[in-house]
Amino acid sequence: MCRAAIPRARGVTRTFEGLLATAEGLHRIHDNADKIGRHRGVCAGPPDRLGAGPMSDACDGHDHHHDDGEMDGPDSPLVRSLAPSPNHDARKEPVSLLIMHYTGMKDGMAALKRLCDPNPPRVSCHYVVFEDGEIVQSVAERRRAWHAGIGSWHGRDDVNARSIGIEIVNPGHEFGYRPFPEAQIEAVIALAQDIVGRNAIPSAGVIGHSDTAPTRKQDPGELFPWKRLAEAGLGLWVPPVPLMDGPSYRQGEEGPPIQALQALLGMAGYGIQVTGVYDALTAAVVTAFQRHWRPERVDGVADASTLRTLRDLLAAR
Numbered sequence: 001m002c003r004a005a006i007p008r009a010r011g012v013t014r015t016f017e018g019l020l021a022t023a024e025g026l027h028r029i030h031d032n033a034d035k036i037g038r039h040r041g042v043c044a045g046p047p048d049r050l051g052a053g054p055m056s057d058a059c060d061g062h063d064h065h066h067d068d069g070e071m072d073g074p075d076s077p078l079v080r081s082l083a084p085s086p087n088h089d090a091r092k093e094p095v096s097l098l099i100m101h102y103t104g105m106k107d108g109m110a111a112l113k114r115l116c117d118p119n120p121p122r123v124s125c126h127y128v129v130f131e132d133g134e135i136v137q138s139v140a141e142r143r144r145a146w147h148a149g150i151g152s153w154h155g156r157d158d159v160n161a162r163s164i165g166i167e168i169v170n171p172g173h174e175f176g177y178r179p180f181p182e183a184q185i186e187a188v189i190a191l192a193q194d195i196v197g198r199n200a201i202p203s204a205g206v207i208g209h210s211d212t213a214p215t216r217k218q219d220p221g222e223l224f225p226w227k228r229l230a231e232a233g234l235g236l237w238v239p240p241v242p243l244m245d246g247p248s249y250r251q252g253e254e255g256p257p258i259q260a261l262q263a264l265l266g267m268a269g270y271g272i273q274v275t276g277v278y279d280a281l282t283a284a285v286v287t288a289f290q291r292h293w294r295p296e297r298v299d300g301v302a303d304a305s306t307l308r309t310l311r312d313l314l315a316a317r
């Protein structure tokens, strides 16, 4: 395991390249030592998080004459450790979204290794937040990390080009989805506030991965405390309307009410066509909406509570 402390100063990581090339450990940030010391102790902590590879020139895309993509240091003072991923490229749009994910793997270490793996399919994320609240940065915010994949929000695709991504360690629906610990949520909120403030991301731009890719993704899931984030000024939120009797629509139905539902979901930001047919895509989008804004029942059925919550959300914008 590499315990080398990497000073934050520009270019210094380069001089450590030989070391990093064989490093088995996470690269602690030397001049954050006061923070590390308060939190866990510089030298007394557990084994470093990961065997991260170097930020290789061979892996950083085609623009390294202008920007080699290296992290000179953390973008946020809340970051405790760097685990550089080689998986990123040049940003071509300004940042306007902050995307919340869960890792969906058995543990955080496995997820961090995956996010730094140079072998395909290559993925990455700007930040990983562990269950104890430790924040690791993997990709510089100015770079386009590969966390969101195919999807859209408010009619625009290439979500990666205009977003910063936070991976929150949780096994997810596949490996035992569970509530996010308090320390983790506090860290996510603090980090998100810092990111949103520095990048001038609008409140409504804080969304979940499943919002951008409803047919493929479930994260961060219905246990994610969006209300807590909203109370901290992050994301749009309205109180979910309680389950109630009333009009309800489901997959297979057709007609003007379905058209209206699809139009409203599109106004909220979801990638959906107004066809008047409650198809599988519509059910997936309703499911994604429920995970985020009406989590009491996540079933893809546009019941009266879901419809009213959607209207309240649109009215609150």
Ligand SMILES: [Zn+2]
Pocket: 100, 101, 102, 147, 209, 217, 219
């Ligand atoms: Zn995700």
